[in-house]
Amino acid sequence: MAVYSMTGYASAQHSTAAHEAGAAAPARRLGLEIRAVNSRFLDLAFRLPDELRAHEPALRELLTAELKRGKVEVRATIESEDAAGLADPAPRLLQRLNSLQDGIRAWLPSAAPLSVAEVLRLSAAGQSGGENWGKAVQTLAAKVVQELLAARQREGARLVAMLADRLGQLRALAEQAAPLVPQLVEQQRQRFLERWAEAMALADGATLPEAAQDRALTEATAFAIRIDVAEEITRLASHLDEIERLLDKGGEIGKRLDFLIQELHREANTLGSKSAALELTRISVDMKVLIEQMREQVQNLE
Template sequence: MTGYASIQLQPDDPAGKDSGVRLGLELRSVNSRFLDLSLRLADELRTHEAMVRSMVGSALQRGKVEVRAFVDLGEQGALQLPASSALQRLASLQAGVRAWLPEAAALSVADALRLGGQVSAPRQDWAAPLQQALAQALDALKQARASEGERLAAMLQDRVQQLRALARRAEPMVPELVRQQRERFLQRWEQAMQLGASSATPEAVQERALAEATAYAMRIDVAEEITRLDSHLDEIARLLTRGGEIGKRLDFLIQELHREANTLGSKSASMELTRISVDMKVLIEQMREQVQNIE
């Protein structure tokens, strides 16, 4: 599920002063069937990559998640003029090099700042601040994903109700289709008896017609499919109400719903029943697309 969280933390200063250093952390999550983790860590934080992966993997099971962590040095990271002794040393070295290599380029200001001992990040153990910031960000991200999950659950519950309504429409169609087909069989057998001589008695003809109608009824009977479909819908509604990590179970139930809708369509003996099967498949496909985003 989608979500975003941003945390900024000021690490504790041993002297109790505001050092101006800030640790920033951002989490972004978009839909994905599996957990796909991408890390963008500042150089000072790269040694803690394993910890970050472990914490995110323990908190989240699905989603394409991007973790971005950076260090803001504040005033300590501002450009400062190198010491005069360092600049004198650089000038002396440059003169020595150009004495042997007259075509060598002169040092730029950027070179002087970089080589003259530019202030870098203070040496600090970032493990505890990073762990604290990541825990806070994960909590905020899960809250954002929970809000998204409530919206998805409401949509899925609505599709469940629509599927139930379609199943109720399909139920009374089969007995009527069987009755109509039984009448057609009887009419055909009567016409056959009238068109040609036959040694069969009318009772035998009628019994044969009824047997054919019964076999036809068994072929088009969708009562079992509708019963199983209702059972799957009940389980989906129960899981959505219960909550928790239900994504993989919902995946399986959606596959089962699709199988029952396919079977109902293959047994269809009328255009109306075919349309119901198609409508069911459309709703089930909508559910399948969203279920892949649920943990």
């Protein structure tokens, strides 16, 4: 299955003509665009002109069926395509507006007269009143949603490639750390015993009691266990395997990957805190840099 990003953009336009009383009106253009960014859930927002408000439920149903997560904004516009950008008001409509204005001002003398802008707006609304945008909106919306899905799939493929690259780098760092673990444990154990022996040698040549030797060995072993990071490296490798499996499987993996990234960061942080060598500290820092890069990108996956 494909992996989809929550980020994407798509737009399309459709030209049509409105009719009023059998007379052809200037052609009009319907534009629809969809923008999507990452979000924990599916969050839909619509910016529609009044003529298209009735189609919002159908658009919402279409998007809900195709998208699972993301903050999605749907914006639609209706514009005139004639050269002047505005249609000439029909004389009959102007007469009707004038008659209505006179009737209203007869009852409300203080009412303000219509402005030119208001007349043009009412004229445009009158010309488009008989137009049915339903089929055009549905057809255009289906097209834009498919383009959005294609864009999100391309972005998802790019993110998967980046994550696979970071997985390879993390595996390489883990392989560098693995041979250091037994060496560091043994070094720390020997160093502890040597210092204990030196301390006993300063005790006026007294013989080191057997119980004291056993105590030293026990404490050295306990210290070696505390700095042993083999378990962290094993768990880290297990998390890397699971992330790789999810990327190969595809689908809605964003939330699971986000959880696994948190676990990766926990293991890398523990590796650094238990480190008894500069080389292991460097490896831990490099791991955390890579994991943070992965976290930023995983936030965009659906």
